[in-house]
Amino acid sequence: MSKVFFRSAADIGPTNTQVDQIKELFRKITVIDEGDLVAIKVHPGEYGNTTYVRPVIVRTVVDLVKEAGGIPFITDTTVLYSGKRFNGADMLWTAAVNGFTFGSMNAPFIPADGLIGDDSVKVPIGGKYIDEITVASAIAKADAMIMISHCKGHPTSGFGGAVKNLGMGCLDKEGKAKVHSPGMPEIDTDTCIGCGRCVRACPWNAIYLENGKAFVDKSVCMGELSCMGSCSFDSIMTQEDYTTETQVRLGEAALGPVKLLPEKIGYINWIFDLTPGCDCFNFSAPVFAGNVGILASMDPVAIDKASLDLINKKIEEEGCIHSIEDVWGIDPMIHLEHAAKIGAGSLGYSLEGLG
Template sequence: MSEVFFRPAADIGPENTQIDQIKELFKKINVVEKGDLVAIKIHPGEYGNTTYVRPVIVRTVADLVKEAGGIPFITDTTVLYSGKRFNGADLLWTAAVNGFTFGSMNAPFISADGLLGDDSVAVPIGGEYIDEITVASAIAKADAMIMLSHCKGHPASGFGGAVKNLGMGCLDKEGKAKVHAPGKPDIDMERCIGCGKCIKTCPWDAISLKNGKANVDKNLCKGELSCLGSCQFDSIRPPEDCTTEMQAILGEAALGPLKLLPEKIGYINWIFDLTPGCDCFNFSAQPFAGNVGILASMNPVAIDKASLDLINHQINKEGCMHSIKDVWGIDPIVHLEYAERMGVGSMEYSLDI
């Protein structure tokens, strides 16, 4: 049974700030040895998003890494969708606009998978769905990692936390495409009016007009499904149950970074601003539940299970829904179960408050 350390949001005050809580929790998951190059894996938010983990929290972690003798760098990876993080240059620009600069964090920000999102290391997985996965090279070649995850909802996995940060956030474009592969959509020809909006959304040129209707080239499509939001006629249809298969691959892919950094990853889950959508959204919707607090653990599956339990408790207390599953109709326990099967971690935990 893994220990998960919890500092409630309700305890925050002038003598016990989030910074104070991070300093306490870091001691519990400090994997840094003198001279280590330490990746601090974050999500800096898409341009227009405002509810990502705040730079001052990241700065606190960077300072703690330095105090432990490590050399910190802040990092994230490029994305599959058309936005302001598609390549390494735009990723660094967006991070800076959102407040993640050397001046604010006292550490450099690096695109972990390089300029074009193809700088990676292949890792054998041997899963039910995937044999190997490609981990971004700056993470693969680091000596240690502190993973700082903003917990929130997600339209494909139901929930984003430490496991999703491992099995998606630490991958290059090829790895992300492998996880998203079950999502390659079809077109409902009766609904499609051939407006072409979806064509502009896809950065892979996978959609074209054929006989006045949208057509998806599944050899080019990456399955990321950002095209769904471009169609007001509901003509883009993902495969049935694709989210379940995607979660299974996500759980398996989470093993990749662990194999490269065994016993050298510490996890912090930041459960504030519980928005329905991922920080990849270019806006921040209203939270679906109140703030919960900060958790830390050496076990990514346990910390996510504890986070889900605490979020569901908050939801029940407020009476707004039954559980986080109600946000998107997707049960996030699926990717935790697959991660557990792969040996990423165990869902059994004890909560230390």
Template sequence: MSDVFFKPAESIGADETQIDQITALFPKISPVQEGDIVAVKIHPGEYGNTTHIHPILVKTVVDLVKEAGGIPFVTDTTVLYKGRRFNAADLICTAASNGFSHAGMGAPFICADGLHGDDSIVVRINGTKLDEITVASAIAKADSMIMLSHCKGHPASGFGGTVKNLGMGCLDKAGKTLVHKPGVPDIDPEKCTGCSKCISECLWGALYMEGDTARVNTELCKGDLSCANSCRYGAIVPPEGFTDEMQARLGEAALGPVKALGGKIGYINWIFNLTPGCDCFNFSAPTFAGDIGILASKDPVAIDVASIDLINRRMKHDHVGQLTSVWNVDPVIHVEYAAKIGAGSLQYSLR
């Protein structure tokens, strides 16, 4: 059983701000030693997203790392789909636009997987789905890490927290592709109008026109399904049951960065702005439940289980169903796979 430390949103006030809460939680979970080069892993949000974790809270962690004798850098990785985070230059500019700059945080923002998202270290994890995974090199080569995760819904995993931040956010493009591969879609020819909008949406050339119908090159497809979201006619059809398979891979992949850093990671979950969609969305939809608070732990699985339990408790209180109902996706599958592979424990003690 792992300790999970909790500061509730209800206790926030002039005498106990979120900055005060993080400052109190940090020593309980920090792995930072004198002289460590420390990755502060965040999600800076896509351009247009307004509910990602606030830069002032990242600065708080940066300052605490410095006080502990560490040398911090703030980091994230590139993505597979069209947007303003596809390469390092765009990611750094987007992060700065959202407030994550050296001037604001007191530490540089570094793209962990290199200019084109292919700079990584292979880590053997010996899972039932994945034998190995590719961890972004700046993360894998850090001495220790503090991971800040914004908890929210997610259309493929049901929930995005620490395990997803590890099993997706810490990987390069090749690693992300391995996790997403079960999502390679089909085309419904009866629904396809031949508008070809999806062709320009895919940056990998995996979609092409054959006569008046779009087709999928399964060898080139990365399975991220941004194309499906771009089709207003529902002609791009995800495989049946793909979310379960993707979540299994996601959970196993979470062990990669944990193993690469020898477990020297402290985790903080920020459970505010509970939006249905990920911070990867270029907008922020209304929240589906009230703010809950800040959790911290040395165990990535336990902190997510505790977060899911607290969210479900709040949703029950607010009479808005359970987390599963947000996307009709079971949000626990990837967390359970992370536990099975040895990334952490499903049992926790809330303190």
């Protein structure tokens, strides 16, 4: 049974701001020793997204890490899809545009997996699907980590929180591809018109045109499936149950960073702006439920389970949908259960309100 600490959004006011709540919660997850190099893992948002965790929250954590004697740096990893975070240079540009600069954070932003996303450390995890995973080196070589996760929906895992931040956000490109591998797409050549949009959308040159139709070279495909969004004719398909295996892999991969930094990771879940899609989207859709609050824990599985329970309670109160599962038709408990099964954390928790 892991402790999860909670401050409600309903309690926010002029003398109890989010900054005040973060300061209070941080004391419950102190993992920092004097002189520790401390990774502050965030998602700075894709260019065009506006609902990522606000820089003022991250700056507050930076200041708290320094007060505890740590040496903080802000970090994230490059991505598999075309966009403004595909390489380290573009990621730094996007982070700066979205407000994550040295001037605002008082700490440097370091791409954890290097310039092109291949700087990593191999970690044996012994999962059903993944035997060894590659964790981004700046995270793997840090002394401690504070992970700040924006809770929201996700089209593959149903929910994005601390476990997804570990099992995807802390990996280099090779590791991400292992998690995404069940998503290898197929092309319906009967409906494909050969427009070439998917070819231009794929940064891996895995899609090509032949005789006026698109085809996938699976030897170089990363399975990330952003190509599906480029097709106006629903010609790009994947196996019907690919999200289930992807979630299992996601839960397994979460063990990698946990294993490298045992008892040295503190988790903060920020449950505001509950958008259907993740912060990787280049836009922010309307929320599906109201703000819940902020949670903190030393256990990534427990904090996510508590977050899901609180989100579903909020949904029930508002009567908009039945549960977060309705947002994408995907049960997010799959990746949490497998993260618990492999030893990344526990589903059992006690919720302790503060204030």
